[in-house]
Amino acid sequence: xxxxxxxxxxxxxxxxxxxxxxxxxxxxxxxxxxxxxxxxxxxxxxxxxxxxxxxxxxxxxxxxxxxxxxxxxxxxxxxxxxxxxxxxxxxxxxxxxxxxxxxxxxxxxxxxxxxxxxxxxxxxxxxxxxxxxxxxxxxxxxxxxxxxxxxxxxxxxxxxxxxxxxxxxxxxxxxxxxxxxxxxxxxxxxxxxxxxxxxxxxxxxxxxxxxxxxxxxxxxxxxxxxxxxxxxxxxxxxxxxxxxxxxxxxxxxxxxxxxxxxxxxxxxxxxxxxxxxxxxxxxxxxxxxxxxxxxxxxxxxxxxxxxxxxxxxxxxxxxxxxxxxxxxxxxxxxxxxxxxxxxxxxxxxxxxxxxxxxxxxxxxxxxxxxxxxxxxxxxxxxxx
Numbered sequence: 001x002x003x004x005x006x007x008x009x010x011x012x013x014x015x016x017x018x019x020x021x022x023x024x025x026x027x028x029x030x031x032x033x034x035x036x037x038x039x040x041x042x043x044x045x046x047x048x049x050x051x052x053x054x055x056x057x058x059x060x061x062x063x064x065x066x067x068x069x070x071x072x073x074x075x076x077x078x079x080x081x082x083x084x085x086x087x088x089x090x091x092x093x094x095x096x097x098x099x100x101x102x103x104x105x106x107x108x109x110x111x112x113x114x115x116x117x118x119x120x121x122x123x124x125x126x127x128x129x130x131x132x133x134x135x136x137x138x139x140x141x142x143x144x145x146x147x148x149x150x151x152x153x154x155x156x157x158x159x160x161x162x163x164x165x166x167x168x169x170x171x172x173x174x175x176x177x178x179x180x181x182x183x184x185x186x187x188x189x190x191x192x193x194x195x196x197x198x199x200x201x202x203x204x205x206x207x208x209x210x211x212x213x214x215x216x217x218x219x220x221x222x223x224x225x226x227x228x229x230x231x232x233x234x235x236x237x238x239x240x241x242x243x244x245x246x247x248x249x250x251x252x253x254x255x256x257x258x259x260x261x262x263x264x265x266x267x268x269x270x271x272x273x274x275x276x277x278x279x280x281x282x283x284x285x286x287x288x289x290x291x292x293x294x295x296x297x298x299x300x301x302x303x304x305x306x307x308x309x310x311x312x313x314x315x316x317x318x319x320x321x322x323x324x325x326x327x328x329x330x331x332x333x334x335x336x337x338x339x340x341x342x343x344x345x346x347x348x349x350x351x352x353x354x355x356x357x358x359x360x361x362x363x364x365x366x367x368x369x370x371x372x373x374x375x376x377x378x379x380x381x382x383x384x
Contacts, residue, residue, distance in 0.1 A: 080113020231329020268299025
């Protein structure tokens, strides 16, 4: 007597349909979810906020657990040696990424020195071009028209033009051979080992001078802003972003701005680090890269007061030198990250500096420097 196989065939068909539907569901929803999840941390991440003072400036070195390196800014002209020495000290013989947040000398004045001193894989900036226009070539005149005499060659001067630093940066970039990219919000850079660097700003249209009537500088407001994620650790790099930049970021409710550590925008200027931004970011630690001889009252007392009210701990390069943050991306004995400084200070970290100039475009902010010479040390007199 033959056994019926009709029921068996139906069961197999149902099973195939279920497996097919499950496979399709995983491909459609499960796989994208898995890909969107941050990779697990696999080692130590290092962030070194270099001391490029005592005037002013930013230069930050990131070394991922996989050994990839990122330099954010280079400090002012003449600080290239400080940056290159730090790269050598941390055994970085090639930069995977060099990011110029915006074209001000205290951020990329030494970019040409760095590009001339080390190989760079990819150069990223905000796309603002300050290059000196090329001279116009005279065209041949028609019949009967006189040719205007060529202008006399410019006299050589030891004084550089305000855009000279940008021309030097672009020339050095060509010589270096690095690939060039314009920063695009949402672009992610995989640094390996689970570390991801994401561009948050600037978004177009760029800020203009007319939009800075409440204070601040449009070039600063168009700074590149970055977010670094590694396991449970996160850090914001604000460049010289102003409060207008922060407001634009805050207007995006889905944008993750909460971070364990923040590199404060614009060296602690009163025109940045707004109360609303601090509330959204909720940083545990704030790093201020500033110079003891800056003229603009960085960091401002109002900024320090806002950070203190938010229970955020503060570190400052003007008082503590180079600042290093290390993390393994997960709590190690209850400690997610560690912050060390090059030197101890007896000065009050919560005391702001008095401004000699207002760092606002509407009040004569000098866009390309003018920080002045350092104060002369007072002669030591001895009594007999």
